[in-house]
Amino acid sequence: MFNKVLIANRGEIAVRILRACRELGIETVAVYSEADRHALHVRLANEAYLLGPAPSRESYLRGEKIIEIATQSGAGAIHPGYGFLAERADFAQAVLDAGLAFIGPKPSAIAAMGDKGIARATVSAAGVPVVPGTEGEGALSDADLLKLAPEIGFPLLVKATAGGGGKGMREVQNLQEMPVLLQSARREAESAFGDGNVYLEKLVEGARHIEIQILADEHGNVVHLGERECSLQRRHQKLFEEAPSLFIGDDEELRQRMGQVAVRAAQAVNYVNAGTIEFLVDRDRNFYFLEMNTRLQVEHPITEAVTGVDIVKEQIRIARGRTLSFTQADVQMNGWALECRVNAEDPYSNFMPSTGKISHLLLPTGPGVRVDTGVFPGSEISPYYDSLISKLIVFGQTRAEAILRMRRALEEYKIVGVRTNIPFHQKLMDSHRFMAGQFDTQFVEQHFDMETSGRAGEPIPEIAAIFATLVAHQDTERSTHVIQRNERDTSNWKWVGRWERLHR
Amino acid sequence: MFNKVLIANRGEIAVRILRACRELGIETVAVYSEADRHALHVRLANEAYLLGPAPSRESYLRGEKIIEIATQSGAGAIHPGYGFLAERADFAQAVLDAGLAFIGPKPSAIAAMGDKGIARATVSAAGVPVVPGTEGEGALSDADLLKLAPEIGFPLLVKATAGGGGKGMREVQNLQEMPVLLQSARREAESAFGDGNVYLEKLVEGARHIEIQILADEHGNVVHLGERECSLQRRHQKLFEEAPSLFIGDDEELRQRMGQVAVRAAQAVNYVNAGTIEFLVDRDRNFYFLEMNTRLQVEHPITEAVTGVDIVKEQIRIARGRTLSFTQADVQMNGWALECRVNAEDPYSNFMPSTGKISHLLLPTGPGVRVDTGVFPGSEISPYYDSLISKLIVFGQTRAEAILRMRRALEEYKIVGVRTNIPFHQKLMDSHRFMAGQFDTQFVEQHFDMETSGRAGEPIPEIAAIFATLVAHQDTERSTHVIQRNERDTSNWKWVGRWERLHR
Amino acid sequence: MKYITTINDREYSVEILDERRVVVDGVCYAVDFESVSGQPVFSLLVDGKSYEAYIYDSDDALEVLLRGALYSAAVVDEREHRLRSAFGSGPTQSGEYYLKAPMPGLVIDVPVTDGQEIAEGDVLLILESMKMQNELKAPRAGVVSRIKVAVGESVERRQTLLSVV
């Protein structure tokens, strides 16, 4: 049984995993790129080793080097986090071949679920409903896809076979625009996953994106930890999640049915460790398998908050060969949890990524607030990695309490040095439709506007005018002073000049 | 019913109360001294008004001015926090007289429990056991006290009648040293509370300090929220608390009996709102009433963590006239919570207070960690107020998990600019006696040494030597460079000198 | 000192009497204005009401981020305002538009060529940063000129990528 774990990741998730290891008395090994020497995961680990230059391909994607470091440092296991190497079956296999434990599922399960086509065919065979599409067809050419599209019907989605996180995904309204969109989806997929294959899926309109967290041990026990509502997305990137889902609400029968289907999907590939089954749920409460994420999810903390289960610690216990310490009957969801993904991007400039150095940081704290982050005052947000800099998670006894708590936490949160999407989340928390739970996966793009304001009494442009005028006034006064100081400073030089002229 | 609350306090507790108000949709009014213009409670409140200069007497103790501000700003209630005016019956009465709600008990209950002598006599009459002492005797002279002392027996404690928080308290071993100690206790009590009266109490050796949190509404309902273990003190100042108490452990009968006695003590003075009954528990599990704190306690968050009750929100609901939303049967303690009081004091210099500007701050975050604080990067720790700058609270499923979590949180916590007692807490968390629960109120002073080290593999002086040498080496190199730069900078002045000499 | 401050086409007359008093459109307010920790974060008390805002310099204006809303404020002093009113505001709408990189990144695609006519909203360039591909679009119609970067090139923030004339 291992007592030292290498964490093959960076940022908030590396810190999250480090903390779990520390709290289990397990030693930690960090790996880092040249851009990350000062990163928190390097500072908090027991050991840290350089991988290479900043770009992922030369650092965090170097599987062989990571395995070599694990072996040399005496780590007995590798935790891949999410992203990077987390869903690469070949990497998981290489870890096992090196005699190390992989804190995640078996390579065969990653492979089966990693190819979205195979995944859909597999779970479909196990009796799990899937969204209509080109599942199980392998690599299709543009010509094939264009022929199949009208059979599925428009609107539809082009999705990356190796994909996830919205990359390589395009919405297609009609056959005419499809060739261009196919091309850009393939290009993005190629760049993100090294695999340009795509498939088609019917776009379910007005649908919700709801997922089920599962945990499975090596002894055949599989439990689900209830659902997460992940419909609030932009460009198919999740921005905000909550647990439980208001849409499912008191429909305990639906919750348990989805949970059982999720367990069945996991069992179909002999799944072990933590995983997530993503479903689309239409207005009539029909649900369809979308994909399985064979790794820890960004949004796992909200499930931790409502179930009391520490998912990362469970992952480690499972990888150590332990039997799950609880059964399905022990799992209870209590209260309500929300998560805002705080990204370094400017919501007022079309969510463009923002880079820079964090010069000042004030974290929200107090009851019911959890922040998972890898940044600190003085840390650099570089263009090399994704824009997630922090996750703000709140817990309340009710959804209303959680929303009020999130509002105050967002208002308290100060990050100076990069622009963040905190104002987006503030607007979201004030949105009446959000509060009423009236949203689907299209909500942010179709019904949301950073320019309109929600809360009563706001906006307060007059106060903004006072702020701006006082700052402008100070700047004017300060620049006047600086000029005067410069005049004094240069006076010596005038003397020098006179002396030089005299002796020319 | 009020919709705006004035918070008559500063620091972490003002921020804690502000947050509760915000989460209830209640407007907030802050008050501040000249030293606190930049303080977090001023920044986070809806309104903020200046009280006066930095010293408490000229600012946070100005009851009349505070009531005037409440009235003028339209606040319907005042929350006093702890310290300052929190346990002043005359202030509470003045608040009521001004037509405002006081978020705390009735003035009569504050008065009854505020005079420790009267308190002991009252609860004793209600059948609650008290530590032997000079209870209910009113103001006694030194001569009276010296005469009574041998009857109680040595060692004994001199305690301030109006006191709390260890101020005006002295341990007396024999009659000879008693006059000097009486004098210093009276002096400190006079300075802290404006009342130099003291009383005597038997010192129970090997005792634990365990307290019970109660909540009482205006409709006669009183519930207790279980115990807190507060034995870890230094100079009678609490440094660390946990809930539940390992000493009580599985003895549910003792827990319920103490809870019922606490409820009875509260009922004896018709208590309303949140309060705490402090007990001494001797080795044989006999418990004695020590005093009642008629206010919110510093350590309330650990009870919140194990019971799920938000005590500050309950205080506000009670003050709004609501009935408690739960009964004694609903109160369950789950898991384990620890609190470290992070003070601006140097554990390596006899815990001397440390002042200065916080230039850098890295808060521990992640699962199960709560920080309550009023400081931020750039804030000043002044000599005017107490040294508590932050409370670090962790929650775990078990005591062991909580201790491991606290260790990692303490190691993550970085505060630069003032010295803190974080190293003390780190040593405490590594102490085998602490881990085994073998401690009493004398533990820190008798069995604890900042110089000895607990954890295996530590200390690592060789690593410290490398750190120190590298810093010294850098300093040497840097000072060399500075001298060279200065030489360049002054070169102009040499020219000027030459020019002046030429034209003298 | 008197200023005219414009937010969303609404003009506010703001006179700063002294450190503690400001007159806005004829109404006098007690103010207490402080920078927090030397950062572009400011705390402002206006007749006792407490506000906090981030304030950033943008090209021609100050951006005030206040309670989750962004206000773009143009501040000019009274004298300058009179001059501008008399002679019309300076910059004209025509002229060359320079597309600058909004962040450091890698050029993934430049789907236009020199001299190509484009419409407003057309994609001019695709820039990858933080694992996202960002489409930079034309703010107005025109003709592409002076493309300065090629596919595969790394660019710095604010680097000029191409122009639209």
Added chain:
Amino acid sequence: MKYITTINDREYSVEILDERRVVVDGVCYAVDFESVSGQPVFSLLVDGKSYEAYIYDSDDALEVLLRGALYSAAVVDEREHRLRSAFGSGPTQSGEYYLKAPMPGLVIDVPVTDGQEIAEGDVLLILESMKMQNELKAPRAGVVSRIKVAVGESVERRQTLLSVV
């Protein structure tokens, strides 16, 4: 550059070969040493092991706060160390002791008088700060001289309060 670094009477010979290599008592280590955010907090990798410490200047030594333990380290370069060994260490134990305020505060009591003989551990002055009364004690026996403050007076950090000769 070679240094002799003393912690708790144990001497370490520390040679800094270059930015990446340090020899301690004859054993060579790969090091990577960085200041964090420009603060007196330092991150050090020693053969891959990650450490972080606060380092403060104290009078004659550097205080290293590492994993909850404080190490007082005196660092001298080899040449100086040789000189000191040859001629004995500089400062002598006798001489005047200056009692300085460890923090800003208010003088509550001065229970000694000028010329009074005192023993080690006697209380020289009571200083209130942060609502706590702190007793400042004599580090050695001697005679009190030059009391510079009176009861009720506010003092600054490091201000000299009195001397012991």
